[in-house]
Amino acid sequence: MASVDSTGSSVSGRLRSGDLLHAGLVVALLLGVWSAGGLEVSTGKVSSIEAMNGSTVLLPCTYTSCIGIKNLYFNWHYYDNGTMIKLCEAVIPIEGVEPKVNVYHERVEFVGSSKSNNISILLWNITFEDEGEYICFARNPKEKNRNHSAIYTLIVVDRMKEVDNTLTVIIVSVLGGVIGLVIIIMVIKALVVHFLLKDDEKNKECLVSSSGNDNTENGLSGAKADNKGTPKA
Numbered sequence: 001m002a003s004v005d006s007t008g009s010s011v012s013g014r015l016r017s018g019d020l021l022h023a024g025l026v027v028a029l030l031l032g033v034w035s036a037g038g039l040e041v042s043t044g045k046v047s048s049i050e051a052m053n054g055s056t057v058l059l060p061c062t063y064t065s066c067i068g069i070k071n072l073y074f075n076w077h078y079y080d081n082g083t084m085i086k087l088c089e090a091v092i093p094i095e096g097v098e099p100k101v102n103v104y105h106e107r108v109e110f111v112g113s114s115k116s117n118n119i120s121i122l123l124w125n126i127t128f129e130d131e132g133e134y135i136c137f138a139r140n141p142k143e144k145n146r147n148h149s150a151i152y153t154l155i156v157v158d159r160m161k162e163v164d165n166t167l168t169v170i171i172v173s174v175l176g177g178v179i180g181l182v183i184i185i186m187v188i189k190a191l192v193v194h195f196l197l198k199d200d201e202k203n204k205e206c207l208v209s210s211s212g213n214d215n216t217e218n219g220l221s222g223a224k225a226d227n228k229g230t231p232k233a
């Protein structure tokens with residue numbers, strides 16, 4: 001029994017080790033691919049922003065690299081209806097050294113910092129023409145110049161959007177009014193039904209009283225009968 005058990009377990013153990021070997025190979029491959037693409041750029045969890053015209057927006061972008069950076073090149077592009085407009089570009093010589101950023105747009109300001117791997121920019125006084133996709137691009141020569149980019153979408157809204165709010169308020173209040181009306185109608189219906197029932201009860205009472213009268217009448221008739229009976233008797 002014990003020998004059977006041990007062989008069984010050894011077989012499954014061999015199977016498991018085989019699986020582990022495969023898993024290990026897969027993990028190694030993944031790690032290999034991952035380390036080959038060591039650099040990553042990201043605009044964060046949220047990939048778009050809705051901002052009012054005239055306001056100033058932060059276009060966020062950060063990079064991470066497990067193998068480290070050297071002469072990391074980055075730029076920001078604005079993708080406007082098929083044409084790419086370069087907003088700024090720079091090279092970060094090594095980690096922690098602030099880049100000298102060339103800015104090609106009068107309302108763009110570089111606000112990133114190499115200390116926090118931050119290559120974000122500010123776009124001042126936005127107009128409706130600024131709406132669109134902003135691409136944060138980075139290339140690390142350390143990893144065979146692979147390109148990395150992240151897209152951030154800017155949506156410009158009018159201050160008049162508050163009208164939409166009043167519209168929703170109106171819709172909500174109308175809906176509330178309708179619901180209130182329905183409730184009032186239901187209450188009235190319930191009251192009417194209640195009074196009708198009361199009337200029915202009154203009618204029943206009338207019937208009962210009338211039947212009582214009937215009874216008394218019967219009684220009377222009975223008495224009469226009795227009376228009639230008594231003289232008979």
Ligand SMILES: *[C@@H]1O[C@H](CO)[C@@H](O)[C@H](O)[C@H]1NC(C)=O
Nearest residue numbers: 052053054055157158159160
């Ligand atoms: C935003 O746009 C509206 C309509 O185009 C304009 O009336 C308003 O002045 C603009 N606001 C700013 C701050 O530019």
Ligand SMILES: *[C@@H]1O[C@H](CO)[C@@H](O)[C@H](O)[C@H]1NC(C)=O
Nearest residue numbers: 079080081082083084129132
């Ligand atoms: C670009 O904008 C023009 C008008 O400004 C429009 O006619 C054209 O269709 C647009 N192209 C694309 C690819 O959206």
Ligand SMILES: *[C@@H]1O[C@H](CO)[C@@H](O)[C@H](O)[C@H]1NC(C)=O
Nearest residue numbers: 054106107108109123124125
């Ligand atoms: C943004 O607009 C304000 C007020 O109109 C102006 O003082 C400021 O210089 C503008 N900033 C840029 C970067 O254009």
Ligand SMILES: *[C@@H]1O[C@H](CO)[C@@H](O)[C@H](O)[C@H]1NC(C)=O
Nearest residue numbers: 058060062111112116118120
């Ligand atoms: C990047 O820097 C800007 C400006 O200092 C800051 O507002 C933003 O939060 C930073 N982003 C991250 C992810 O640290």
Ligand SMILES: *[C@@H]1O[C@H](CO)[C@@H](O)[C@H](O)[C@H]1NC(C)=O
Nearest residue numbers: 137138139144145146147148
């Ligand atoms: C990286 O982007 C540049 C343009 O900035 C392009 O010339 C190059 O072919 C791209 N490389 C790869 C591997 O996609």
